[in-house]
Amino acid sequence: MITTREANRRRMCLDCGEPGARLFTDRTDRILRVCDLCLRKDDWHRFGLLEREPILGEVPTEYVEGEWS
Numbered sequence: 001m002i003t004t005r006e007a008n009r010r011r012m013c014l015d016c017g018e019p020g021a022r023l024f025t026d027r028t029d030r031i032l033r034v035c036d037l038c039l040r041k042d043d044w045h046r047f048g049l050l051e052r053e054p055i056l057g058e059v060p061t062e063y064v065e066g067e068w069s
Helices: 004-010 036-041
Strands: 021-024 031-034
Touching: 004 031
Parallel strands: none
Antiparallel strands: 021 031
Protein backbone atom coordinates (compact mmCIF):
# COMPACT_ATOMS: atom_id res chain seq x y z
CA MET A 1 0.00 0.00 0.00
CA ILE A 2 1.24 3.47 -0.88
CA THR A 3 1.29 6.24 1.74
CA THR A 4 -0.60 9.49 1.26
CA ARG A 5 2.67 11.44 1.26
CA GLU A 6 4.23 9.23 -1.42
CA ALA A 7 1.06 9.35 -3.56
CA ASN A 8 1.03 13.15 -3.42
CA ARG A 9 4.75 13.44 -4.12
CA ARG A 10 4.56 11.16 -7.15
CA ARG A 11 1.04 12.28 -8.22
CA MET A 12 -0.21 8.70 -7.93
CA CYS A 13 -3.62 7.34 -6.98
CA LEU A 14 -3.71 6.48 -3.29
CA ASP A 15 -5.86 3.43 -4.06
CA CYS A 16 -4.27 1.77 -7.12
CA GLY A 17 -0.96 3.63 -7.61
CA GLU A 18 -1.70 4.84 -11.15
CA PRO A 19 0.01 8.12 -12.11
CA GLY A 20 -1.93 11.26 -12.96
CA ALA A 21 -4.51 11.09 -10.17
CA ARG A 22 -6.69 14.09 -9.36
CA LEU A 23 -6.19 16.10 -6.20
CA PHE A 24 -8.86 16.20 -3.47
CA THR A 25 -9.34 17.20 0.16
CA ASP A 26 -11.54 15.25 2.55
CA ARG A 27 -13.69 16.38 5.48
CA THR A 28 -10.61 16.69 7.71
CA ASP A 29 -8.70 18.72 5.06
CA ARG A 30 -6.30 15.88 4.28
CA ILE A 31 -4.92 16.04 0.76
CA LEU A 32 -5.63 12.88 -1.25
CA ARG A 33 -4.98 11.80 -4.82
CA VAL A 34 -7.46 9.42 -6.45
CA CYS A 35 -7.77 8.44 -10.12
CA ASP A 36 -11.08 8.57 -12.01
CA LEU A 37 -11.37 4.77 -12.20
CA CYS A 38 -11.04 4.32 -8.42
CA LEU A 39 -13.49 7.17 -7.80
CA ARG A 40 -16.11 5.30 -9.84
CA LYS A 41 -15.47 1.79 -8.52
CA ASP A 42 -14.79 2.41 -4.83
CA ASP A 43 -16.55 4.05 -1.93
CA TRP A 44 -14.54 7.28 -1.92
CA HIS A 45 -17.67 9.48 -1.73
CA ARG A 46 -18.05 8.58 1.98
CA PHE A 47 -14.99 10.77 2.72
CA GLY A 48 -16.71 13.89 1.34
CA LEU A 49 -14.02 14.55 -1.26
CA LEU A 50 -13.76 18.00 -2.79
CA GLU A 51 -11.58 18.46 -5.86
CA ARG A 52 -8.93 21.16 -5.57
CA GLU A 53 -6.10 22.72 -7.54
CA PRO A 54 -2.49 22.35 -6.34
CA ILE A 55 -0.87 25.27 -4.59
CA LEU A 56 2.55 26.50 -5.71
CA GLY A 57 4.39 24.41 -3.11
CA GLU A 58 2.76 21.25 -4.49
CA VAL A 59 3.70 21.88 -8.11
CA PRO A 60 6.90 20.05 -9.12
CA THR A 61 9.58 22.35 -10.44
CA GLU A 62 12.57 20.12 -11.07
CA TYR A 63 13.03 16.79 -12.88
CA VAL A 64 15.52 14.67 -10.90
CA GLU A 65 16.42 11.04 -11.60
CA GLY A 66 13.31 10.34 -13.64
CA GLU A 67 10.70 12.05 -11.49
CA TRP A 68 9.42 15.56 -10.80
CA SER A 69 10.16 17.04 -7.38
